[in-house]
Amino acid sequence: MNTQADVVVIGGGIVGAACAYHLCEAGLKVHLVERRFPASGTSRACDGLILLWDKMPGAELALGQASSALWVELAGALELDFEYARQGTIFLAEGEGGMDAGRAKAEALSAVGVRAQVLDGPGLRSLEPNLAPDIAGGIFFPDDAQVDARRATLAMLSAAQRRGLTLHTNAEAVAIQRAAGGAGRIEKVITRDGEIGTETVVCAAGVWSNAVAQLVGGELPLRPRKGHILVTAKVPGMVHHPLLEGGYVSTVQSATEDLQVALVAEPTASGTLLLGSSRQSVGFDRSVSMTVVGAIAARAVRFLPALAQVPVIRSYAGLRPWSPDHLPLIGPWAQVPGFYVAAGHEGAGIGLAPVTGRLITDWITGAKLPPFAAVVRPDRVFGQD
């Protein structure tokens, strides 16, 4: 492969796939280079939730709402089925304190157009009869959705291929050549599988994006945070909606290095349940820790006692790309002309992938940008937590 492209996207996860899809839709000649194979990193080691209630009203929520709308379009437009289901999610409040926080959240979100329905104990159990009898209540967010993240990645890539994308697997980017002795505009991307001439590069390498930024002498403020997920045997009807413990948001937003666990239970189309969630800062280690598996299991049984006898068939761990202000890095990087970043989505990469692809495309084609574009620029000043 020694060829010319308008844009080279580096990274074949869900964010890279969304960028490639939208760039191809805009009529650009796009090549995507992936170190291993599509979805081989975090996109196959996560849940597939598209959440709004975990977003702060303002730019973050606006980003989420734009992306949710794009997911609806994609579910109709892409040829490959990726199990998109908009059945809502339920925020669980373990005690009355959690219920107060839930009500406040419901009110704040309702004010900006996110539908929310407060459920008392009996109301909650009428939707989810297998929840423990002492769970105080919950909030039903009917606009939330879910996908099979792995299939969604493949669906966007194959749709992009039909629109002209060239996909290179087992093609790690090892250098980015620049003019003027390495200080000027980008000339080409050099991979283990050949070279692609281009002036525009999108770094969508998720938690590995820093290695790509280093190819142009940059440094991104991203850190890997490990999250574990357990998969149960098929138990159709055990759980009807994705359930998330209210503490999930504080777990994700916490800056602590220590292990944090909060329940996420996501029923899949095949009948299995995905059980999470955990956060740990342990570098790039992707191995499964039995201590974390045990902690997630304990939390799941606390909320869903009937699960105690259900077999767990497997587990996995993925690395979530953490950014200092919990917002992704999307847009041009001023220091290097032609270098764009689409990374740092932490646990929201699946939900925010389409809007990321759209924003990157708007930046590159010079289209009119939405107001939240400035908030997620990768060269913004990162405040403290």
Add this chain to the structure above:
Amino acid sequence: MAKTELAVVGAGPAGLAAALAAARAGVHVTLVDEYPTPGGQYLKGASHPDAAPPVFATERRGRALLRELAAMDVDLRSETLVWGIEIEIEGLRLALHGPDGSGWLEPQAVVVATGARELVIPFPGWTLPGVMTLGAAQILTKEYGVLPGQRVLLAGSGPLLLPTAKELARRGAEVVAALEATHLSQWSRHAPAVWGNWERLREGWGYLRAMQRARVPYRFGRTVVRALGGEQLEAAVVARLDRQGRPIPGSEDTVAVDTLCLGFGLLPNVELTQLAGCAHRFDPTRGGWVPTLDERLETSIAGLFVAGETTGVDGAGAAMLEGRLAGLAAAHKLGRVSEGELTRQLAGATNTRRRLRRFGTLLNCLFAPRPGLDAITTDDTLICRCEEVTAGQIRAAVRQGARELDAVKTWTRAGQGPCQGRTCSPLLARLIARETGRPVADAGTLHVRPPLKPVPLGALTLEEQP
């Protein structure tokens, strides 16, 4: 957290020999086994009242180990699964799940003797009720005293066909035939490796005689290419094979049977050593992926030993010998066997081990399914039973660029179900290799993660270290 000096995983011939060798040296041994009674597949049902008296020396030695186990002070944990292992600087620990629930076991050394499992080359209909592995048929007859069916056909390759046919016939099943996929003429060039392995030859000969007496035809160069039936197996289509293993068009013949037993050789069970992070290598003459071991059967992780079929498929005799040596090596690590004694024991066993391995290698090479045999796996054949993925879907994924097991799993879901790819991963590797024209080893392995086998969610919560 329970502590022990030595944990032996698996109570087959190798595990029994390892546990007893260490116990004789005064080591406190915990022997963990998934099955209700010890003995593994080889000694299955040996203590059952209907068991046939042992005919061969290897069998007699195995039963002697079972008797010794009953008399020794070994902590036997039956019906207990090892579902995880953690290697820490302070030592290693195993996660167990048994009749009394789950817990950690913290041993100072471990011998992994998890044996091997059967390889089946799939064809349309192989998932019908009534189709099973040779091993499953043996468990039914020997352990539960139940015949799998009335009219039975056996097909596959390798030495397991014979004892299974003999046992089924002895219990009164009508065994239509045992079909060996290789050609008899392919056997002759391996004759030199046979020299000295008289015991194993006697065994083989004994099984052949027993089959003859029961009038079970043993036919070469044939296999089953399709299983027919609606709810249940009703008939099998048998075809002749050419020397590359390809079915010869027009040679098909339909045989009415209610049971079909299949086995194309054995694959070492290395999930536990993979999860532990031991170094492995791919060696088809050993049966596939095997842990890399030193002279003392120790893996790349100190204190973690391996014995028996897990080290490579060589048969029960070799497993017992290796088990004894691994038990002694572990006892030496624990300071109960002197360096001199261990060296002497290892040196004394060198020639026998070499001879047994030569024979094991011969069988593994001779009976390895020929490449042409993959033609029986048509595109509509189910490969991953758990997730219902067909050979056609897998071949399509490979053509689109999924050239390793991990990629095929991600793209097709094959291997994501309850068996965690135990059945399908070797089949996927063969399909990838055939499609890409590259060696099977290049397909890699699946990531092994806990739980190694399904465990109830409520049992995953283990008490922490004090």
